[in-house]
Amino acid sequence: MLEFLARLFGRDSGSKNVAKERLRLVLVHDRSSVSPQLLETLKAEMIQVISNYMDIDEQGLEVNLDSSGNSVALVANIPVRGMKRKS
Amino acid sequence: MGEIIVITSGKGGVGKTTTTANIGTGLAAMGHKVALVDTDIGLRNLDVVLGLENRIVYDLVDVTSGNCRLRQALIRDKKLEGLHLLPAAQTKDKTAINPEQMRQLCSDLKKEFDYIIIDCPAGIEQGFRNAIAGAEKAIVVTTPEVSAVRDADRIIGLLEAVELREPKLIINRIRPKMVRQGDMMSIEDIIDILAVDLLGVIPEDEMIVITTNRGESVVLDQNSRSGQAYRNIVRRLTGEEVPVLNFDENEGFFKKLKKMIGIK
Numbered sequence: 528m529l530e531f532l533a534r535l536f537g538r539d540s541g542s543k544n545v546a547k548e549r550l551r552l553v554l555v556h557d558r559s560s561v562s563p564q565l566l567e568t569l570k571a572e573m574i575q576v577i578s579n580y581m582d583i584d585e586q587g588l589e590v591n592l593d594s595s596g597n598s599v600a601l602v603a604n605i606p607v608r609g610m611k612r613k614s
Numbered sequence: 615m616g617e618i619i620v621i622t623s624g625k626g627g628v629g630k631t632t633t634t635a636n637i638g639t640g641l642a643a644m645g646h647k648v649a650l651v652d653t654d655i656g657l658r659n660l661d662v663v664l665g666l667e668n669r670i671v672y673d674l675v676d677v678t679s680g681n682c683r684l685r686q687a688l689i690r691d692k693k694l695e696g697l698h699l700l701p702a703a704q705t706k707d708k709t710a711i712n713p714e715q716m717r718q719l720c721s722d723l724k725k726e727f728d729y730i731i732i733d734c735p736a737g738i739e740q741g742f743r744n745a746i747a748g749a750e751k752a753i754v755v756t757t758p759e760v761s762a763v764r765d766a767d768r769i770i771g772l773l774e775a776v777e778l779r780e781p782k783l784i785i786n787r788i789r790p791k792m793v794r795q796g797d798m799m800s801i802e803d804i805i806d807i808l809a810v811d812l813l814g815v816i817p818e819d820e821m822i823v824i825t826t827n828r829g830e831s832v833v834l835d836q837n838s839r840s841g842q843a844y845r846n847i848v849r850r851l852t853g854e855e856v857p858v859l860n861f862d863e864n865e866g867f868f869k870k871l872k873k874m875i876g877i878k
Contacts, residue, residue, distance in 0.1 A: 543797055543803065546799055547799060547803055547807065550764060550807055554767050557764065557771075
């Protein structure tokens with residue numbers, strides 16, 4: 528009965544949504560840590576693509592997964608040495 | 615030639631051994647020749663779940679180390695003629711066998727049995743590596759809890775890394791009432807998160823405790839929902855298309871009465 532009343536008067540949307548959200552976030556991290564080589568491959572391919580347009584410092588390039596609050600972001604820091612001349 | 619299936623979960627206590635026993639018993643009840651292999655060395659339990667604990671003479675390590683022949687270590691079930699158990703060793707540890715020995719064992723069993731079902735220990739260390747070494751297919755068992763789903767995700771990643779692709783998922787101990795109330799992740803929620811195919815769903819059921827207490831398998835119980843759920847899983851494994859049970863119908867007195875007298 529209490530449960531029914533609580534739902535009738537709009538209790539929060541149920542604990543399963545909290546569970547899902549927490550799982551989603553933790554799995555982003557778990558999955559990326561399962562394969563560190565994935566980030567390396569991603570990095571190498573990014574260098575390839577960007578080098579077509581810019582002269583970049585490959586040593587200084589950083590790619591990481593960052594999570595803050597309830598969002599996850601792929602953060603890339605790519606030092607640009609110069610732009611390529613348009614042909 | 616038989617089919618070799620490993621049953622795994624990552625997390626302990628989600629129902630791997632119960633699932634192994636029920637799938638094996640169900641397949642044998644359909645007339646298939648089944649070998650169940652307990653690879654949880656040091657913590658053997660499949661024997662006691664099947665009610666065969668008093669019949670053990672030799673075990674898995676005796677076979678792999680050459681102390682006995684495979685035939686001598688296989689225990690025949692009391693009721694089902696096609697059902698056999700290869701028990702784990704209780705006094706050794708997980709390093710007593712290696713993946714190469716497991717592969718050999720599996721290929722030997724494959725010649726004689728239609729299905730070889732391997733009960734995997736919890737964890738992702740050597741016991742897990744041994745259990746999956748000879749497998750051709752994998753079933754991942756989870757429950758609708760964050761910890762179990764997280765571990766299932768990790769296990770799926772590890773299975774795919776060794777080419778055991780497309781593992782099938784069993785969701786155990788689901789409580790339809792809690793799902794309806796929004797306090798338990800639903801089948802769809804879990805499938806959505808793990809992105810794997812569903813093999814079946816087992817509802818939380820007291821009959822599982824009761825049958826396990828007696829050393830019997832609920833899959834042979836015609837009246838319980840969990841037994842029906844396991845029978846459906848077994849049929850799906852043999853290639854039949856069976857829809858997932860609908861636990862949502864909240865059968866009230868009148869609905870039951872209507873059903874009894876045949877309206878709807």
